Amino acid sequence: MTPRSPSSAPERTRATATAPTAPPKVPPVLSVRDVRVGDRAGHREVVHGVSFELTPGKAVGVVGESGSGKTLTCRAVLGILPRHFEITGGSVEIAGTDTATLTPSRWTELRGATISAVFQDPASYLNPSVRVGAQVAEVLRVKTGLKRRQARHRAVELLRAVRLRDPALVYGQYPHELSGGMLQRVLIATAVAAGPRVLIADEATTALDVTVQAEILDLLDELREESGLALVVVSHDLAVVAQVCDEVLVMRQGEVVEQGPVHQVLHHPRHPYTRLLVAEHEQYGLDRFLDPTEASS
Structure with a gap:
């Protein structure tokens, strides 16, 4: 019988004790998987498979021109699609609950308490x-x-x-x-x-002047950092998304044409439409968020 080295057991114990452990995965507070929205009146699909996840304290931006499907996607998440529109595919989970299973009364409980929204014209909602x-x-x-x-x-x-x-x-x-x-x-x-754990800001700063817009975005960012609020920021303005978001989805004609970390999409856009948006917005303030060093890397 081969004698065991007296130092082998302690060494194994030390190796086990110092081995790095992966941090626990934080479950998403909002999970949108391949969501599709159809127009029953027009017999057509208008949103073609949008997917993203949000964990506490994170922010996702959705950008694109008017009619690109940004607001319909958000209304699908909130369960307030206009008449004739419906989710025809995919799923939405809010804090682990599949919204397809929610009754109208349960939806009423959820809105405001778990997920909430701010829209473009506040006077219309007061x-x-x-x-x-x-x-x-x-x-x-x-x-x-x-x-x-x-x-x-x-x-x-x-x-x-x-x-x-x-x-x-x-x-x-x-x-x-x-x-x-x-x-x-x-x-x-x-x-x-x-x-709420999730706040959707749908063009919430569009009608405001530049100074007030910056103040509102700072406020949203502060709420996110202090309370762990997860944000969905919907805008046609890339500079808005660059200021507060971690990830961005670029939408065109109901389809996500590009998606990824904000710094990657802004500095190395792959889709021609994204490159066009970046080029158009640089002259309106996006250049403040573009690091020349990273852009040239």
Whole structure:
């Protein structure tokens, strides 16, 4: 019988103890797999197989011209497709739940509490006859069960969190008394009131001037970093996506023509349409996000 080396067992123990372990995989909060959207009235498919995943704290951008299928894809994710449109293939999972299994009442519970959205024209989503603070407070009461006084206090906190000056004053104002940028901040406060895990920003900064747009994007980025909020940023503007996103999908005529990490797609675009978008947007501010060193590598 061959004697065992006295040092072999400790060596194995040390090797095991120092072996690197892979970090646990974080499950996605939103998983979109080969989603297709059809128009029943026109008997045609208008979105042709969109796929992406979002984990907490990450941001995915969806860019493309008007009519490319960006908004229809987002509405499919939210379960609010316009009449005559329907998901004809693929699947959407929100926090592990297949949305195809959701009843209307379960969808109502999910929206706002787990997934929420901010759209382009905030005035269209706020009641002009109700003070803006009361609208934020109402979401808190319905979605989180807070009492009236608690909801008011929390609503003021949320208005402060979205960087509105004098939030107590803003609480008592009507939508027509606020600027476009202020209204968008109110809408963001409303969208995140119930602590959703995913926020879809669909052209949320399009109607704003450049300075206010940058402030809103900084705000979304701050919310992402502080709370682990996952973002879907929909825009026709590559500079917007470059500022806040980790991954980008380029859509054209309902199809994803290019997809990948933002720095890779912006610096080394492969599809002619992506190259055209980059060339067009460089003169409008995209050059600020393009590292010349990386671009030439």
